[in-house]
Amino acid sequence: MHIVASNVAVTRAAGRMLAPTSLEVRSGELLVVAGDPHDGHTALALVLSGRMRPGEGTVHLDDDRSPAALRRAVSVVDAPGVTEPDGAVPLHDVIAEGLSLAGRRSGRRSVRTWLHERGIADRAKDRFEHLPHPERTRVLVDLARLPRTTGALVLDSPDRHGTDPTAWHPAAAEQAQRGLAVIVLCAPHSAERLDIPVARIGADNIPRSTPDSPEGAA
Incomplete structure (x- = not known):
């Protein structure tokens, strides 16, 4: 799987929601994308997943640029006001809904098994907002990858629950190692704590070939 966003931008009546942005990610890769508050993290997540049409630019999934193809393949994780669970809901209800949306069995026994396999069965009745940050991220990532058509994940601002990237980076990296294309949208101060390209x-984040590069050589 290869996702390419070329100069995607979103503008509404109130002004620019997302400045022109270009990026690409392939199966098995983790791409961290940093932006300041109000730079349009959620707008970018929705554009990349085919859930918002950009006013400018295009998004391709391999050779397909249809929003429907993106919606089937890309799951958005914890987007504020969109896919973010209600914090007052018990953990077992969040799991049941996630399993159901993924087309999996979502009865009490299935939920108990899912929680037990992850070592958090004792938290089943806890309010979701009380989960520690690393567990919250891992739960939502594990649910997001369950649909059989999912080949990519977009994590929207996981650092808003805490600035330490070790709370979300391991879960994101694990999914990339499993072969998914993974994009994490976060703040610059969180990204700077990771020793990786960001x-x-x-901005235009797609490397361009030059006459001296192997891609540009005749």
Whole structure:
């Protein structure tokens, strides 16, 4: 799987929601994309997943640029006001809904088994907002990858629950190692704590070939 966003931008009546952004990610890769508050993290997540049409630019999934193909393949994780669970809901209800949306069995026994396999069965009745940050991220990532058509994940601002990237980076990296294409949208101060290359919202992050590069050589 190869996702390419070329100069995607979103503008609404109130102004620019997302400045032109270009990026690409392939199966088995983890791409961290940093942006300041109000740079349009959620707008970018929705554009990349085919859930919002950009006013400018295009998004391709392999050779397909249809929003329907993106919606089938890309799951958005914890987007504020979109896919973020209600914090007051018990953990077992969040799991049941996630399993159901993924087309999996979601009865009490299935939920208990799912929680037990992850070592968090004792938290089944806890309010979701009380989960420690690493467990919250891992639960939502594990649920998001369950649909059989999912080949990519977009994590929307996981650092809003805490600035330590070790709370979300391991879960994201694990899914990339499993073969998924993974994009994490976060703040610059979180990205700076990771010793990895970081893309930027509002920038062209796609490497271009030059005459001296192998891609540009005749």
